[in-house]
Amino acid sequence: MTSSVLRLSSITKRFGPLTANDAISFELAPGEVVALLGENGAGKTTLMNILFGHYVADEGTVEVFGEALPPGDPRAALEAGVGMVHQHFTLADNMTVLENIALGTESPWRLSLDRRRAAARIRALATDFGLEVDPAATISALTVGERQRVEILKALYRDARILILDEPTAVLTPIETEALFSTLRKLVAKGLSIIFISHKLNEVLAISDRVVVLRAGKLSGERRTAGATRQELAALMVGQEVAPPAVPEVARGPVLLKLYGVSTTGRGTRQRLDDVSLALIGGEITGLAGVSGNGQAALADLIAGLEKPASGRIEIASAAIADWSPRAALAAGIARIPEDRHAVGTIGDMSVTENVMAEQYRAPRFSKRGFLDWKAARAFAEEIIRDYDVKCPSPEARIRLLSGGNMQKLILGRALDPDPAVILANQPTRGLDVGAIAYVHGRLLAARARGAAILLISEDLEEIMALSDRILVMSNGRLSTPSARGERSVRDLAELMAGHGLEAA
Amino acid sequence: MRLEPRPAPGMATLVLLPLGAILVTVLAASLLVLAAGASPLSVFGLVLKGAAGTQFALLETLTRATPLIFTGLAIAVAFRAKLWNIGAEAQLYAGAVATVVLGTGALPLPAPILVPLLMIAAVSAGALLLLGPAILKTRFGVDEVVTTLLLNFIMLLFVSMLLEGVLKDPMGLGWPQSQKLIAEARLPRIITGKRLHYGFVVAVFSAIVVWIIMKKTALGYEMRAVGHNPTAARFAGIPVNGVLLKTAILSGGLAALAGFSEVAGLKGNLTLDLSPGFGYSGIVVAMLAMLNPLGVVAAAIFVAGIFVGADAMSRTAGVPSYIANVMVATALLTMVTAIMLTRFKVRWR
Ligand SMILES: Nc1ncnc2c1ncn2[C@@H]1O[C@H](COP(=O)(O)OP(=O)(O)OP(=O)(O)O)[C@@H](O)[C@H]1O
Numbered sequence: 050m051t052s053s054v055l056r057l058s059s060i061t062k063r064f065g066p067l068t069a070n071d072a073i074s075f076e077l078a079p080g081e082v083v084a085l086l087g088e089n090g091a092g093k094t095t096l097m098n099i100l101f102g103h104y105v106a107d108e109g110t111v112e113v114f115g116e117a118l119p120p121g122d123p124r125a126a127l128e129a130g131v132g133m134v135h136q137h138f139t140l141a142d143n144m145t146v147l148e149n150i151a152l153g154t155e156s157p158w159r160l161s162l163d164r165r166r167a168a169a170r171i172r173a174l175a176t177d178f179g180l181e182v183d184p185a186a187t188i189s190a191l192t193v194g195e196r197q198r199v200e201i202l203k204a205l206y207r208d209a210r211i212l213i214l215d216e217p218t219a220v221l222t223p224i225e226t227e228a229l230f231s232t233l234r235k236l237v238a239k240g241l242s243i244i245f246i247s248h249k250l251n252e253v254l255a256i257s258d259r260v261v262v263l264r265a266g267k268l269s270g271e272r273r274t275a276g277a278t279r280q281e282l283a284a285l286m287v288g289q290e291v292a293p294p295a296v297p298e299v300a301r302g303p304v305l306l307k308l309y310g311v312s313t314t315g316r317g318t319r320q321r322l323d324d325v326s327l328a329l330i331g332g333e334i335t336g337l338a339g340v341s342g343n344g345q346a347a348l349a350d351l352i353a354g355l356e357k358p359a360s361g362r363i364e365i366a367s368a369a370i371a372d373w374s375p376r377a378a379l380a381a382g383i384a385r386i387p388e389d390r391h392a393v394g395t396i397g398d399m400s401v402t403e404n405v406m407a408e409q410y411r412a413p414r415f416s417k418r419g420f421l422d423w424k425a426a427r428a429f430a431e432e433i434i435r436d437y438d439v440k441c442p443s444p445e446a447r448i449r450l451l452s453g454g455n456m457q458k459l460i461l462g463r464a465l466d467p468d469p470a471v472i473l474a475n476q477p478t479r480g481l482d483v484g485a486i487a488y489v490h491g492r493l494l495a496a497r498a499r500g501a502a503i504l505l506i507s508e509d510l511e512e513i514m515a516l517s518d519r520i521l522v523m524s525n526g527r528l529s530t531p532s533a534r535g536e537r538s539v540r541d542l543a544e545l546m547a548g549h550g551l552e553a554a
Numbered sequence: 555m556r557l558e559p560r561p562a563p564g565m566a567t568l569v570l571l572p573l574g575a576i577l578v579t580v581l582a583a584s585l586l587v588l589a590a591g592a593s594p595l596s597v598f599g600l601v602l603k604g605a606a607g608t609q610f611a612l613l614e615t616l617t618r619a620t621p622l623i624f625t626g627l628a629i630a631v632a633f634r635a636k637l638w639n640i641g642a643e644a645q646l647y648a649g650a651v652a653t654v655v656l657g658t659g660a661l662p663l664p665a666p667i668l669v670p671l672l673m674i675a676a677v678s679a680g681a682l683l684l685l686g687p688a689i690l691k692t693r694f695g696v697d698e699v700v701t702t703l704l705l706n707f708i709m710l711l712f713v714s715m716l717l718e719g720v721l722k723d724p725m726g727l728g729w730p731q732s733q734k735l736i737a738e739a740r741l742p743r744i745i746t747g748k749r750l751h752y753g754f755v756v757a758v759f760s761a762i763v764v765w766i767i768m769k770k771t772a773l774g775y776e777m778r779a780v781g782h783n784p785t786a787a788r789f790a791g792i793p794v795n796g797v798l799l800k801t802a803i804l805s806g807g808l809a810a811l812a813g814f815s816e817v818a819g820l821k822g823n824l825t826l827d828l829s830p831g832f833g834y835s836g837i838v839v840a841m842l843a844m845l846n847p848l849g850v851v852a853a854a855i856f857v858a859g860i861f862v863g864a865d866a867m868s869r870t871a872g873v874p875s876y877i878a879n880v881m882v883a884t885a886l887l888t889m890v891t892a893i894m895l896t897r898f899k900v901r902w903r
């Protein structure tokens with residue numbers, strides 16, 4: 050066994066009473082792509098953070114190319130050839146691509162950096178591996194997909210031989226994912242080894258050579274990808290088969306939310322809405338497909354109350370809305386699941402309890418004459434933790450410490466608790482494991498059966514097609530005409546997403 | 555060296571950290587004392603004695619702590635919501651001005667009515683003064699660090715103008731000072747013949763009220779949410795701008811009470827040296843207390859003790875009382891570091 054580039058030996062990491070990694074060992078061969086699978090909170094990110102030196106393991110060792118890595122030293126990991134693209138990007142927004150990539154590779158005592166040479170090197174890497182991005186562009190002006198390319202370039206620039214990608218595709222469109230995969234194949238051809246974390250089993254099947262599964266911190270299974278099936282992997286991960294959602298017929302209700310020719314001004318470089326009319330009907334899931342950046346975010350902000358219409362109007366249950374704000378939206382019975390759970394959905398440094406009560410703390414249930422009833426709030430948090438099967442140390446834990454999936458379940462619980470009439474679900478299953486996705490879908494379908502009107506915004510066309518009663522496509526801030534379930538094919542939808550045929554609408 | 559986030563700090567950490575910071579402070583100050591050619595042990599002995607060694611010393615320390623409790627609370631409240639109020643000094647003077655304007659005979663009322671009235675007037679003046687920068691911040695995004703800081707200088711010049719003009723005491727032999735408050739406007743002494751006055755009681759009571767607001771009320775919850783993540787707070791329906799304005803009213807009002815209590819409890823009139831920087835020291839007090847309102851009382855007494863004790867020490871030992879400033883500044887620095895340690899664990903390698 051001389052051939053492994055990376056060897057993890059019985060890594061154990063505890064956070065207080067919780068064992069996030071329990072005696073995990075595995076190896077990585079040169080040119081191999083290993084997919085790391087596991088439910089939300091299984092300990093994948095923790096394990097990678099140990100490997101990269103962000104966390105120090107309580108027990109166990111990491112060997113790279115036969116040499117033990119000093120624990121807790123990302124610099125040593127970098128020098129040994131380990132590169133990591135984090136689940137949440139770590140780029141400096143106000144700096145250029147070049148600065149982000151090259152900074153930190155130079156000696157700190159050198160004041161200037163050789164921009165010309167650095168730019169040439171970045172361009173060479175970019176063309177070699179299909180990672181086109183302008184070295185002079187500022188990060189804040191880039192799309193998510195481009196930012197990710199910068200992260201990968203940053204690792205390659207430092208001569209990474211082992212690349213760790215923590216849920217790289219969670220934020221990518223299908224087309225961007227395809228591009229990422231072709232990059233990864235080129236890297237593997239050059240002999241790099243890759244650890245790839247994803248919850249999307251078709252991606253895992255498409256890109257990996259071997260699958261390693263974590264469950265509750267333990268290594269629970271290993272397979273060669275060739276010959277494995279989706280069902281098999283899902284079962285390994287969750288411990289049981291996961292059936293696709295059944296979408297029963299339900300009676301249509303009245304129109305619960307209506308937009309009449311709404312346009313918005315669009316903040317910053319955001320795509321604005323252009324004369325959008327839309328009706329959300331009780332008992333229906335309306336799916337909104339589209340390439341990200343075409344105004345879905347603006348529509349979500351509008352319905353969430355964050356943005357006011359510049360022209361046109363919003364009508365809820367046939368009453369026109371005058372003063373539009375998040376609070377007004379909540380009062381009108383709109384539940385909102387935001388796209389960005391870290392920056393918008395939760396307050397990281399506050400507790401689970403304080404986060405779940407955030408939309409309702411003024412209700413008589415939680416406060417009387419300005420005084421909060423913490424006992425009731427805590428009971429509410431415990432109820433959501435139980436009902437939504439959230440894994441967390443306690444209701445007092447800071448929500449920042451929860452895994453992404455568990456955070457999402459809390460947001461879902463908070464939003465759905467008051468039995469809302471309208472539900473805005475923006476990328477509700479992004480980054481969730483198959484079990485959690487089935488769970489979220491189940492909750493949305495239950496709300497539909499109850500008569501709620503749901504707007505599902507997703508970049509996952511499969512999800513849209515599986516759940517939606519009606520599908521709309523957004524392109525350049527405009528909406529297509531709706532199509533009923535099964536009426537338009539994937540190809541038709543893709544055409545619309547590319548902006549063809551909308552003029553006729 | 556690596557930093558790892560850690561779960562919410564336990565009670566023990568919260569108590570041990572400030573104590574650790576104080577220990578580091580004393581050690582650092584010892585070096586200076588050695589450099590001044592004195593023995594640290596005897597110097598700190600003298601500081602301690604001067605701060606709390608006798609009944610007189612202790613009362614003096616508590617008297618000095620009173621305005622620091624108010625300004626410390628003002629800062630703690632504002633910083634919780636990340637409203638960077640650096641202008642407690644100006645709000646203090648606003649409260650003092652309101653107190654002398656109405657308390658020198660303009661309102662001939664009995665004490666039980668006049669004193670609360672003066673407090674309300676002072677609080678309103680301080681609140682209004684901070685409301686300006688807060689509105690500029692919420693409306694136009696103007697940085698409140700700059701506006702509140704500059705208001706300190708404007709306010710001091712304004713007070714100087716008043717004391718040379720309309721508020722000048724005609725019997726003051728030309729000194730820039732206001733008339734004395736009428737007897738009904740004064741806060742009584744707690745022990746007759748000693749300087750400690752009921753302002754101290756009001757300060758401690760205020761700390762308890764602020765603690766209740768922060769812990770138990772919706773407003774306190776809103777302030778913390780806005781301070782931690784305004785974007786998420788707004789999304790959840792918390793009226794971020796409204797909360798910032800309420801915070802400004804509370805913070806400015808508390809700082810103004812410092813001015814009221816110094817005038818009505820201690821000095822009896824307004825002069826330009828009413829505050830030797832209580833507004834700024836309030837920042838240290840609030841940080842030492844980790845923004846905890848009850849901690850503010852302890853931190854204010856500690857900081858006041860250093861100043862009072864160092865004064866007494868310098869009279870006997872000949873080490874300059876500036877050592878107090880060094881100690882307070884060092885305490886601030888170590889505390890800021892220590893606060894980081896409550897949120898992150900340091901791993902050596
Ligand atoms: N610094 C920390 N302190 C305490 N608990 C932590 C910390 N970091 C992670 N955890 C806990 O460890 C567990 C594993 O988390 P981890 O982020 O590794 O999960 P994951 O497998 O990456 O999940 P996801 O798919 O949702 O990203 C979770 O229960 C999480 O709450």
Ligand SMILES: [Mg+2]
Binds near residue numbers: 094095136452453
């Ligand atoms: Mg993770």
